[in-house]
Amino acid sequence: xxxxxxxxxxxxxxxxxxxxxxxxxxxxxxxxxxxxxxxxxxxxxxxxxxxxxxxxxxxxxxxxxxxxxxxxxxxxxxxxxxxxxxxxxxxxxxxxxxxxxxxxxxxxxxxxxxxxxxxxxxxxxxxxxxxxxxxxxxxxxxxxxxxxxxxxxxxxxxxxxxxxxxxxxxxxxxxxxxxxxxxxxxxxxxxxxxxxxxxxxxxxxxxxxxxxxxxxxxxxxxxxxxxxxxxxxxxxxxxxxxxxxxxxxxxxxxxxxxxxxxxxxxxxxxxxxxxxxxxxxxxxxxxxxxxxxxxxxxxxxxxxxxxxxxxxxxxxxxxxxxxxxxxxxxxxxxxxxxxxxxxxxxxxxxxxxxxxxxxxxxxxxxxxxxxxxxxxxxxxx
Amino acid sequence: xxxxxxxxxxxxxxxxxxxxxxxxxxxxxxxxxxxxxxxxxxxxxxxxxxxxxxxxxxxxxxxxxxxxxxxxxxxxxxxxxxxxxxxxxxxxxxxxxxxxxxxxxxxxxxxxxxxxxxxxxxxxxxxxxxxxxxxxxxxxx
Numbered sequence: 001x002x003x004x005x006x007x008x009x010x011x012x013x014x015x016x017x018x019x020x021x022x023x024x025x026x027x028x029x030x031x032x033x034x035x036x037x038x039x040x041x042x043x044x045x046x047x048x049x050x051x052x053x054x055x056x057x058x059x060x061x062x063x064x065x066x067x068x069x070x071x072x073x074x075x076x077x078x079x080x081x082x083x084x085x086x087x088x089x090x091x092x093x094x095x096x097x098x099x100x101x102x103x104x105x106x107x108x109x110x111x112x113x114x115x116x117x118x119x120x121x122x123x124x125x126x127x128x129x130x131x132x133x134x135x136x137x138x139x140x141x142x143x144x145x146x147x148x149x150x151x152x153x154x155x156x157x158x159x160x161x162x163x164x165x166x167x168x169x170x171x172x173x174x175x176x177x178x179x180x181x182x183x184x185x186x187x188x189x190x191x192x193x194x195x196x197x198x199x200x201x202x203x204x205x206x207x208x209x210x211x212x213x214x215x216x217x218x219x220x221x222x223x224x225x226x227x228x229x230x231x232x233x234x235x236x237x238x239x240x241x242x243x244x245x246x247x248x249x250x251x252x253x254x255x256x257x258x259x260x261x262x263x264x265x266x267x268x269x270x271x272x273x274x275x276x277x278x279x280x281x282x283x284x285x286x287x288x289x290x291x292x293x294x295x296x297x298x299x300x301x302x303x304x305x306x307x308x309x310x311x312x313x314x315x316x317x318x319x320x321x322x323x324x325x326x327x328x329x330x331x332x333x334x335x336x337x338x339x340x341x342x343x344x345x346x347x348x349x350x351x352x353x354x355x356x357x358x359x360x361x362x363x364x365x366x367x368x369x370x371x372x373x374x375x376x377x378x379x380x381x
Numbered sequence: 382x383x384x385x386x387x388x389x390x391x392x393x394x395x396x397x398x399x400x401x402x403x404x405x406x407x408x409x410x411x412x413x414x415x416x417x418x419x420x421x422x423x424x425x426x427x428x429x430x431x432x433x434x435x436x437x438x439x440x441x442x443x444x445x446x447x448x449x450x451x452x453x454x455x456x457x458x459x460x461x462x463x464x465x466x467x468x469x470x471x472x473x474x475x476x477x478x479x480x481x482x483x484x485x486x487x488x489x490x491x492x493x494x495x496x497x498x499x500x501x502x503x504x505x506x507x508x509x510x511x512x513x514x515x516x517x518x519x520x521x522x
Binding site: 305 | 452466476477518520
């Protein structure tokens, strides 16, 4: 394993080079379609698109610093059940990790999908991406974002900052992919290394007939990137803890929440088919509201905001991959990603669980051992 | 103030073991403080974390989850699942100032009426000592 092929870059344009790679995959008889972000209408947000015609890959921009949604959920739709054809999916590392979590819950399958991971340099919030584009051609903007050398965070490119989730993401390199485009450390005007990370990927890469490529400093670049981001993450967690240490603080932190549940909709690992907060459990009667209000003299409406967020933490924090789509989706700019990652850091550590790391690790709340967590149980007599 | 504070405790007890023990404690006329509200569930394995969270946000000062001893579960392993869920809440709730002591998990078998009374009385005393839940005085929850 661990073949590294050389993807030649022409005209200083790595995006076109990756389009060429995808075209090569699509022309391979075993791949029927490619899921990849595509600029429709020649501008604006690149949306995940299932491309089956190689000619339509000209709009594909997998390097755009835009992240409209976590594609893990879309891939789940494409792989639940059979199409009879294999597809390739170009995903960010956090999308792969979220998809692995969904596969563990039988909400997707890796059987008929080839995962193409790209080293992730981060993305802007949806609203910031528009500011970043500033009317430019999106492909030009993508190239300007990455510059000549892959792998250095450019948080201030275009006058807007990368999303907080990306700045504090310690997983810039894809895990559990079949093929990896090694953006980090690459000279983007010259060539990109394509690494095979599974037997399946190896076979596909060999079929493409690309020349071999040597070490180009990717590991070192990634290491430096992880260091910066980990520091950022730790500072973020500390800052969040400092302002959410009591229930009153938490309530204030979430005070702009309008119970729209967008964070739940955007969350790739909020896995329930029907959320309890959408059921008539919460169809309270007018006299109930009056009763609750009278008990304390007032009642904030809509009710159950803290309840909703605490429940979500209990349900998804173990699987939180830190993609930040919750914050991206929040209409009131509540830093929910920071909150959920802070909680997840502790819950995941306590169960020794890293979401998306391995298909062989079952979700902690789906299994148990007979002899564990004795300190959780009290003994009176 | 804490001398006047009377805690409200909600207990999720399993039908097969702890509820039966509660019944036994009652019929045996064991002295129990009246601060407890019992919710009978078929198994502690069905106690979703959100039930506990909702209780604490809606006026309970402490929540007891009590089921069969390991190996005795009527549904074979529900109590082990409950243990993981309570463990999870033990990690989440203290981050927001909700003391770990407010959520208690115990195993009380059907014949252990005295154990049930002791557990309940002990827990009520602990929470009386700890003071009221912050959510009681919050208009915004």
